[in-house]
Amino acid sequence: MIWLLVAAVLFWMATWVLNEWLSRQNFGSGLVQKAVNLVIPLMFGVAILVLWEGFTRGLDVPKVLLPPPTMIWQRILNSLPILWADFQQTFLKAVIAGYVLGCGSGFLVALLCDRSSFMKRGLLPLGNFVSALPIIGVAPIMVMWFGFDWQSKAAVVVIMTFFPMLVNTVQGLSAADLMQRDLMRTYASTWWQTLTKLRLPAAAPFIFNALKINSTLALIGAIVAEFFGTPIVGMGFRISTEVGRMNVDMVWAEIAVAALAGSAFYGLVALVERIVTFWHPSLRSGRT
Amino acid sequence: MNARGKTIPVLTVISVIVVIWYACVVWMNAPFEYDKAKRAGVEIGFSQLVSNTMSQDRPVLPAAHQIVEEMYNTIVLKNITSRRSLVYHGWITLSATLLGFIIGTFLGVVLAVGIVHNRAMDKSVMPWVIASQTIPILAIAPMIIVVLNAVGLSGLLPKALISTYLSFFPVVVGMVKGLRSPDEAQLDLMRTYSASSAQTFWKLRWPSSMPYLFTSLKIAIAISLVGAIVGELPTGAVAGLGARLLAGSYYGQTIQIWSALFTAAILAAVLVMIVGVAHSYVLKRMGQKPDGTAA
């Protein structure tokens, strides 16, 4: 046991020192620097995985408490069909449908608020209020109304993603400054022209902010909503039932899939953001 | 936007929502009434339908007054130590929320300070802080609760840990942004004074980060509450607002579900409001209005 601790500490120190050294280097702004920037957090992560494996195996931690990473990997490989079915049910159906509907309606209502100052003054304070509430609590009600299947989960996702999208889009639509809007006025530009040529591009950073937040909210919402009732498939279902059976490695396998799906989804939105809002100062200079 | 222009539109929207709600109550609960009438072999008139739909035991959509009545019964009339009291359940959820929030805030601030002052931490830890949020902790709440129970940690702490995990992220992100918010000119000025890192921190970075901190705290406390509620689900729905939600769902007690939900919502609103008041107070003492302009 003492050797294990010594080895762990030495290993940790070694990777930390290497990381420190890498962080202090400046490789310019080319491909090498980008690779190094990726290596540093990866090393940190790998170090944690190694320590995790070492401790769980070395200290003989009960598998039901915390399985070693290799065991989880084994379980993933053995359960691909189940994982895929769960992924389809939760992510492809509930999350995607809910995300598109929720963000889409949030955007449209924001445009409505833009046209009608009355609507804006009435809806926005309510929107801010509702976004602080535990919306996940409506899951049982949605199950009651839409049934056990993915539709009720999608409904929860719609509600969860609607408000951040509404609030951020409204904020974004007022991002174009007065001077730019006056300029449009001197061109006798219509509301639609001003919207598409000035205000929507200027609002893009805010809208993407909401889209990124919503990508994580959607996944969490769909999974947690499944805790309240779902047919015998789905990531949330799998997690809650396997926990009951103490198959913790299966739970971790499911988590790994969820984390991967969530990161990929977020990464995709971030990539689109980078392309569309290439002009924004935060993406240009890269100053810390 | 001043308050003057907002009250009437907000009240209008709320009234419209209430009207639509009651219309839906009649519409959605009507099928049950029609069925009941058909089985009893009687015709049901419209006014009778309306009053019936608003007083069903297990309505599809409860009317607002039914929810208020239930809340009044379980908050005011019930003994607060009773298992049926929403005050009892509310307190259970609240205590987990607050504990998790406090730990999460502390952790978040400490991590943020480390990230801003140490490049290795910035480059190795920050990406994982962001990645941590892609692990849907709410989704694995059941496992965490069960696992921690097996180790002997039960009751308050596991739920608080879930809240901690959820709340530390907005605090880290907000504080990092806030601690880095002073511009080059202000940092250069500190350098001309030969100020140490600690002095620069306490005199410049920390005060500049206050607006960002409070914005994050509002998000953090709301999400801590969500964490506490979800943390209550796995233990077989015993205590807390989340448990009440689940129990209501199992037994088809719609009014119970809605009243638990409303209580949770009120709790969230109150907590965020308290943070908001603290926000105004601190910023005013610093000579700033909360919207960023000078007092």
Add this chain to the structure above:
Amino acid sequence: MSQDVVSANDLSLTFETNDGPVHALSGVNLSVGKGEFVSFIGPSGCGKTTFLRVIADLEKPTSGEIRVNGVEPEEARKARAYGYVFQAASLYPWRTIERNVGLPLEIMGYSVAETQQRIARTLELVNLTGFEKKYPWQLSGGMQQRASIARALAFDADLLLMDEPFGALDEIVRDHLNEQLLQLWAKTSKTICFVTHSIPEAVYLSTKIVVMSPRPGRVSDVIKSTLPKQRPLEIRESAEFLKIAHRVREGLRAGHSYDE
């Protein structure tokens, strides 16, 4: 005599603010003839920017009359009768320089071929040929402002309204741009209304200088310039120039512009 491009008759504009009414313009009588280069000079609060904005239909007067090209400012705006240049270049960071200059042309429905032509022509006028594909943040402040001027020229409005366009630039760049602006004016024969804080700039550029004073915003002097139309930068040291500048300064003093 050709019809005045701008004619204001007893024009007044009062803003209602939390601290009471602000008389931004009070009884202004003014006219701008075709082809003139008129500068408006005065301290903050004298109404020069407000007057420009009234011409542009960005503000509505509270009393009095104003005609642009013989019609109401709103009609003139809808007929796209003028180009406006703001204090800041205000180019869209998500568009290249050529797409920025083409913005009004897109809105007004010009054909693609015509748009290309006009963009090339106006960029040449402001000496920015070769920078079409660049983004605004890749250009210096002076170049951005030149692009902003090109944008205002793209659709051939005969009236150019410029609100302290060179205020944010350093003096050397400013001198250079002043020269270029005069050359541009000579080439295109537009009518220009130019708001400025700088006495030398006003005297150097204009055929007529309107001195304004604050509280309430009003005209304290209208000076017709005696300088020749061809003006090298060195003319700013001539006796004639200094005399006019002196008169401007007297007008400002008379309007209590130097008082606190």
